[in-house]
Amino acid sequence: MPVMTYREALRQGLREEMLRDERVFIMGEDVGKNWGGAFKVTKGLAEEFGDERVRDTPISENTIAGAAVGAAITGMRPVAEIMFGDLITLAMDQVCNQAAKMRYMFGGQTSVPLVIRTVFGGGKNIASHHSQSLEAWFMHTPGLKIAVPAFAYDVKGLIKTAIRDPNPVMFFEHKLVYDKKEEVPDEEYLIPFGEARVHREGDDVTVWGTFLMVHKAIAVADQLAKEGISVEVIDPRTLVPLDKKTLLESVKKTGRLVLVTEETKTGATTAEIAAIVQEEAFDWLDAPIVRVNAPDTPVPFSPTLEQFFIPDEKRIAKAVKSIL
Amino acid sequence: MPVMTYREALRQGLREEMLRDERVFIMGEDVGKNWGGAFKVTKGLAEEFGDERVRDTPISENTIAGAAVGAAITGMRPVAEIMFGDLITLAMDQVCNQAAKMRYMFGGQTSVPLVIRTVFGGGKNIASHHSQSLEAWFMHTPGLKIAVPAFAYDVKGLIKTAIRDPNPVMFFEHKLVYDKKEEVPDEEYLIPFGEARVHREGDDVTVWGTFLMVHKAIAVADQLAKEGISVEVIDPRTLVPLDKKTLLESVKKTGRLVLVTEETKTGATTAEIAAIVQEEAFDWLDAPIVRVNAPDTPVPFSPTLEQFFIPDEKRIAKAVKSIL
Amino acid sequence: MAVEPKMTVDKKKLVDLYTRTLKIRLFESKVWDLFGQNLIPGTLHLYLGQEAVAAGVTAALKKTDWIQSTHRGHGHVIAKGADMKRAMAELLGKRTGSCKGKGGSMHITQFDVGVLGATGVVASGLPIAVGAALSCKMRGTKDVVACFFGDGASNNGTFGESLNMSAIWKLPVIWVVENNLYAMGTPIAWTCPSENIAQRADGYCIPNKIVDGNNALEVYEATVEAVERARNGGGPTLIECKTYRMKGHSRFDPAKYRPKEEAEYWLSRDPVEIIRKIAIEAGALTEKEADKIRKKLEKEVEEAAKFAIESEYPAPEEALEDVFMEVDA
Amino acid sequence: MAVEPKMTVDKKKLVDLYTRTLKIRLFESKVWDLFGQNLIPGTLHLYLGQEAVAAGVTAALKKTDWIQSTHRGHGHVIAKGADMKRAMAELLGKRTGSCKGKGGSMHITQFDVGVLGATGVVASGLPIAVGAALSCKMRGTKDVVACFFGDGASNNGTFGESLNMSAIWKLPVIWVVENNLYAMGTPIAWTCPSENIAQRADGYCIPNKIVDGNNALEVYEATVEAVERARNGGGPTLIECKTYRMKGHSRFDPAKYRPKEEAEYWLSRDPVEIIRKIAIEAGALTEKEADKIRKKLEKEVEEAAKFAIESEYPAPEEALEDVFMEVDA
């Protein structure tokens, strides 16, 4: 099986869907031939599919999202890109009031088959306006599905599922995983939404996390294995729908849960997961659920500060050991 | 002590601060003399303080919020009104990327002393775009303080504290409490942020909630008292800072916790509270923390549907009993 | 108001314009009645007084063309051909409503007659219209999109973004500003430095025109021109329709903030009377025919009200339906 | 480029303009060096090529006047009088930086010399400028606000909202569009239907002017006029400065998408050379004096770099500071 980067796998998924279905098109700032997307995800696609189907837009986030809504309800399958997740602040009305609610408030008359791709996360020293992780806002918005692929294999299968879904899908990526490599089949495959991926099986503690933190959790699991601590690592892959089953079964086995994301702590997706697990597996918990997140601050610029901000393997390992 | 409505108490607080400090001014859509605010909170203030200090704006939410930021950092004390909380979707960049982060990303050079008032909640049959409860988004945004007054006495003391705070304060109101009455001192008083109000003391179960749900929880407590069930009712009054102490002490006493808000369940503020309590009072919990929220749907229009959507006293009482 | 119908407008179209205008009037008058009887929950933004805009615009559209509506949407959707029964039932929050009672007044929508949606967020329809027009263009349907919005909406950020995007991509959109001089209680003079909104379109090189929004024929003629441009790949047009609300902004607003002379002037220019007179003077309609049309419409509206009143409310648990569309396995 | 300085501009001002322009050039050239040496974390949007805009605008301002900056902010803040040492230290992420290393390139700000802030969100500075100008007006300070933004920013919703608000309230703002023909790799022709941005200001009845943004004197003169209007209660002005980036959009962009002739044309019009020539021809400066100024500035820049390099990084836990201001008890 070919090994490729997350970026390449994502591009391959987009390309396959564009070949399969001529209603699929991409729109966003600098997605076209002059740039290929700020993170080069769409590079080459404008050359292959033309400027109409890989459409550069003005810097108009709310109208990009809204245009995707209008196109989606009238027969197209837009994949809109918001260049940085931090900028989705400008598109919240179209995403959360229109895309998410339209089917419901019109009593099922329409469906809104669109994908909005954007990218979260720090680690690139680009400070408060280009480094946030805002997925929790959308998890709290009924009507949106949310994919959070962390691996090359997942991103290809999930983008294809996202594009085919008749509902609005928020497709969140992470800056520091674009270059991560993995084996990715060349042939077509779809990954259903709502199925977690268990990266490591273990008996002592369950670690659930997203994006770069999954990679770190795996490293921690491998490390702790040497110390005789057996850690199960779960990546939900989609937040809505959420695979509660895999998580709850794991917690019922281990009795211990650590939640790890790069979000600022208060109100993060980890809060919801903690609430669910204590609700549904209360009697199995042998220790409090521990959350490992970024502190409640904006994302700082300087490397020393940003490294402190982003949870590292040491903090994850410590959290695991704290409840053993 | 005079009895007055929440609306009147809020207006009195605003008025006192405008009299005290000439830097304080109000801006928003229809806050001025032709309307006095969609919910009549600012009625009469334009007549008293003039159009400059009670300033009607165009329908430009992001620029209203941003103008408040610009005015705040240069020596004014703006109180900006966003007519409905659902419309703050349009101002998320200025609120969450600018107001919240400015002090931090400029290394403490500035402070942003502004208040943004808006109103959440359903119950008025005005459907998906005018009935949401979005406070969780802001609780997940470091740099913002959040007030959630549910009573007339609180709203006056808190708005005054909010206006004097050198930091950005999100001041959230609720449509169905504007007409609620309570004794409110005519003289000046301030309510410090981060101090919960315990409305009922009890030993069996703690109920923590916000806005209209506090009123309902009190009714439930009074009702259950007759059945011999002793319920403690806590209203945090501010979400940031959060009075964890009062809550944790209560839970350590009762061993049982029900969380009640009108938010849609997934990712609500109640998730964060549940996560905190299981983290910090794990050993005291005799039962899973139960969350009572709206379902994960947009807010429906029809009375039968909306009544189903908004948690009622029956659901709260049932939740309390479910963990006894 | 002696407007001479141009020769391009045939008599049938005049009857059509009269019928559409009147239909909205009767529907909205009934709505006003029903909420007086406490049968309509929530709030309402009536279209009374602005009927000629929706009538004139929609009369220039095909069924497969789209409109994008607003919070003041009843008139738009009725004019575009929505079923009055289902529309009325929606306002009453009944299960038989076009949105199953989930949307109500501010979201009144009937998708299958070409209504993209009614939205409670001012100016939020513009981006959606851009997308729908882009879709028409990409799919090669030759359909066009007419997007309604108010003077107040023109001050929101999406206005500039959407006009611009429609211009650079030469999209088949007709931007219809219903300038009723107020946004709630705020007179346009307080929030707009110019007398007209239309000049903002020049900034985006979009052809624009100001018309009497109480005259359905004028609105129609301007729209025909705009539609022609749009269908032929000439891109967007903005039409500013000067008009006026007959009532307050919403259910409980007595609109006392409007100067007496201003209100009198506008209220004397009744859109129904204006198009009726034009049609009769042009020989398109006799008084008698006009009355017959009115009778017929009154009956339809009456039936719609009856249907709505007799329909059931949704069952509470229906609140949980329609969030997501099922995914085919 | 034989621009005759008007008689209104005295010789000292020409020297000032030359000095500001050159100062930015030298600062940015050093920055380019330092990141070549891997001393600057993250990304960078250099101001090289656009120096005349910041120089010309700020030369027309008082110290107490404000500017609002962008993601391409180094030039703005240096020109407004920011301490180069602290600015350079900020870029390197050092504790001695003006933002204590928390902001970096995209948030480089020195508040006490009149910089409201630099922002990473395109077009997000405009509303802040509106508020600052409103504040100046309400407090009666007679100060004005110059707000910089790009051609790309003009397509964002806040542009129309903010221009409008400044116009209706006659706020003391100068809207400075730095039209460098590109937003990242997107040529303005793809996203703007007109050749100029300035015409959009007409929609809001805002006086506007297009100037050669590579000529500090032209920028200065237009700004003087705008400042005068603003200070005297005449409200906002928009100045569109046509200019060009010397480098790519950001750190790693070779800008291959720009046509060769276009780039050659613009790069031959060096802002430093242009103002130098003007000053010398006007007799404001001799070659020798010009070189002396350069030497002095080079030294200052060198010292700034040394200071920055030798400064310490913040301690990790400092990440937790500066979220909230303490509340006085």
Ligand SMILES: Cc1ncc(C[n+]2csc(CCOP(=O)(O)OP(=O)(O)O)c2C)c(N)n1
């Ligand atoms: C973005 C937004 N801001 C504010 C409101 C509250 N609101 C509802 S209608 C309205 C006035 C709209 O004025 P205009 O666009 O002129 O339409 P009209 O009501 O006159 O038809 C306002 C402020 C809203 N619904 N959406």
Ligand SMILES: Cc1ncc(C[n+]2csc(CCOP(=O)(O)OP(=O)(O)O)c2C)c(N)n1
């Ligand atoms: C709202 C927003 N959208 C997109 C971006 C990503 N981005 C950063 S700079 C830039 C181009 C800005 O172009 P322009 O306004 O012309 O300024 P210039 O870079 O040319 O100085 C883009 C798209 C952003 N930072 N903010």
Ligand SMILES: [Mg+2]
């Ligand atoms: Mg209006």
Ligand SMILES: [Mg+2]
């Ligand atoms: Mg540019």
